[in-house]
Amino acid sequence: xxxxxxxxxxxxxxxxxxxxxxxxxxxxxxxxxxxxxxxxxxxxxxxxxxxxxxxxxxxxxxxxxxxxxxxxxxxxxxxxxxxxxxxxxxxxxxxxxxxxxxxxxxxxxxxxxxxxxxxxxxxxxxxxxxxxxxxxxxxxxxxxxxxxxxxxxxxxxxxxxxxxxxxxxxxxxxxxxxxxxxxxxxxxxxxxxxxxxxxxxxxxxxxxxxxxxxxxxxxxxxxxxxxxxxxxxxxxxxxxxxxxxxxxxxxxxxxxxxxxxxxxxxxxxxxxxxxxxxxxxxxxxxxxxxxxxxxxxxxxxxxxxxxxxxxxxxxxxxxxxxxxxxxxxxxxxxxxxxxxxxxxxxxxxxxxxxxxxxxxx
Numbered sequence: 001x002x003x004x005x006x007x008x009x010x011x012x013x014x015x016x017x018x019x020x021x022x023x024x025x026x027x028x029x030x031x032x033x034x035x036x037x038x039x040x041x042x043x044x045x046x047x048x049x050x051x052x053x054x055x056x057x058x059x060x061x062x063x064x065x066x067x068x069x070x071x072x073x074x075x076x077x078x079x080x081x082x083x084x085x086x087x088x089x090x091x092x093x094x095x096x097x098x099x100x101x102x103x104x105x106x107x108x109x110x111x112x113x114x115x116x117x118x119x120x121x122x123x124x125x126x127x128x129x130x131x132x133x134x135x136x137x138x139x140x141x142x143x144x145x146x147x148x149x150x151x152x153x154x155x156x157x158x159x160x161x162x163x164x165x166x167x168x169x170x171x172x173x174x175x176x177x178x179x180x181x182x183x184x185x186x187x188x189x190x191x192x193x194x195x196x197x198x199x200x201x202x203x204x205x206x207x208x209x210x211x212x213x214x215x216x217x218x219x220x221x222x223x224x225x226x227x228x229x230x231x232x233x234x235x236x237x238x239x240x241x242x243x244x245x246x247x248x249x250x251x252x253x254x255x256x257x258x259x260x261x262x263x264x265x266x267x268x269x270x271x272x273x274x275x276x277x278x279x280x281x282x283x284x285x286x287x288x289x290x291x292x293x294x295x296x297x298x299x300x301x302x303x304x305x306x307x308x309x310x311x312x313x314x315x316x317x318x319x320x321x322x323x324x325x326x327x328x329x330x331x332x333x334x335x336x337x338x339x340x341x342x343x344x345x346x347x348x349x350x351x352x353x354x355x356x357x358x359x360x361x
Contacts, residue, residue, distance in 0.1 A: 016066030016316050019297045022198040022225035024171060026140070028100050030291050031316060032069040032227060033062035033309075034300040038084040039077030048304050056088040061306050063092070065313045069100045069298055071201075071227065072134075073145055074126055075107035079133050086134035096136065102227075103130050104175060104201075106145035118148040120159040127168050142169035143201060146176045153181075154188050161194040173199035173227070179218040186222055199225035199297065203257050206271070206286055207233040207264035209334035216295045225297035231290050232283055233259050237268060239275075239282030267332035274327065280318055287315035289328050 018027040037058075040049020050058070059070070072085050082103060089099065105126040108116040116122060127142060142163060144156065160172045174182060174197050182200060189196040200219060202211055204226070219226055232238055234256050243265050271285045278285075290299050303309035320328070 017291075018068070019225075021171070021297060023223040024198050024225075026100065026171065026198075028069040028225075028298050029067045030296075030298055031062075031065075031067050031287075031313060032071050032102075032298040032300045033059065033067050034229070034302040035059075035070065035072040035081050035085045036076050036302050037304050038072075039080030041077040041080055044077045044081075048302070050084075050304065052084055052087060055084045056091050057306055058303055058309055059085070059088040060092055061309050062301075062313070063094065063099070065310075065316075067313070068098065069102070071102045071104075071300055073104035073107075073143075074109055074130050074133075075104075075145065079109070079129070082130055082133035086136065090135060100140045101134065101136065102141035102143060102173070103134070103139050104143040104145040105130065106148060117151055118144055118156040118159075119151045120155055123156070123159045123163065127163050131168060138168050138170065140170045141173050141199065142171075143173040143175050143199075144177075147178075147181060153185055154192070157185060157188055157192075157194050161189075164195045171195075171198040173197055173201060173225075175201035175227075175229075176203075179214040182215075182224070183218060183222065197224060199227055201227040201229055201300075203230050204228045204290065204293075204296070205231050205233040205237060206267040206289055206328060206332055207236055207259040208257060209332070212334050213337055213340045219295050226295050228290055228296055228299045230257055231299045231301075232286055233257060233264065236261070236264055237271065237283065237286040239268060239272060241265075241268070263332045267328070270327050270331040274320075274324055278318065280314065281311050283312055284315040284318050285320070285328070287312060288318040288320050289325065291315065292320055292325060 017030045019030055020026070021028050035055070036044070037048025038050050038055045040047075062070070070085065072081050074082060076082070105123055106116070106118055109126060109129070114121050130139065131137065142160065144160075148156070163169045164172060172195055174185070177200065182197065186196055188194070200215070202215060204211055205228075216226075218224075235241075236259060268282065271282050275282045275285050287299055287301075290296050301309060301312045303312065
């Protein structure tokens with residue numbers, strides 16, 4: 001019997017969908033709750049500095065809406081985010097089997113020369129440290145947070161395989177890698193019988209569609225799940241930024257991720273029209289556009305206030321029709337880069353299995 005790739009359950013006033021996580025048998029909510037705003041130390045104060053009570057309230061809001069997927073990282077506020085996340089789940093009395101917990105490792109966690117990267121030394125130390133901070137005996141998804149040019153790839157993959165075999169993680173994933181790096185890793189894992197990456201966590205939004213060129217086709221070809229970070233482009237797609245002047249917000253102090261602002265303003269203009277037509281918020285349109293993309297498994301929501309999170313969760317109930325999607329796609333199309341434009345040109349005469357046409361010059 002074929003297993004459906006998507007389930008749908010009622011959760012309070014929301015209807016949350018649950019998507020199959022890559023090629024695994026795991027199902028996760030189409031919205032994931034991200035905890036980068038928890039704690040607030042060092043550069044992370046620009047993102048958020050929520051204390052334990054406020055953080056616990058946000059976790060409760062997410063879980064009550066049917067979200068079963070929580071994402072954090074060891075570098076968020078130097079481990080404080082993990083501590084707060086774990087404490088929130090314990091304070092709420094959530095059974096361990098009722099949520100899917102993800103964390104990441106790679107960034108600096110100390111002053112030592114080996115306190116960073118994806119070496120076996122660092123990863124073996126950091127999985128134990130993360131589990132201690134979270135107060136659990138395993139994470140469901142352990143992710144490499146970025147590319148480490150100093151560590152051989154097979155060393156990283158063998159360490160991750162051992163972490164899974166030890167029971168400290170159920171699945172492994174990667175974040176912020178290029179398509180060629182991921183496919184190389186998949187090849188090594190297959191050749192050597194190692195645990196394969198189940199997912200990629202990557203930046204994707206209406207204001208940043210670069211991954212549609214190379215990464216999305218690779219994910220669809222190899223069966224990896226896609227977790228989207230910064231779906232509102234660092235708040236730019238919230239609707240509070242206009243050509244007439246930028247309101248206060250995170251981007252005033254931390255203008256990240258980089259975007260083409262003129263193109264993003266064009267997208268916001270169309271989002272604003274569709275939001276008015278449907279009686280929803282502008283952020284809900286941006287999130288619903290992502291959730292409608294076939295390659296997207298789960299969209300990560302970050303928030304500082306319960307009302308902000310509740311509004312974003314409302315995107316789960318917004319269905320964009322084909323015309324809506326066409327309008328949004330056309331508002332801020334991805335730049336065409338080589339070899340993408342050449343692949344499209346030369347492959348056009350073979351699409352749909354048509355034979356006999358002359359190839360483009």
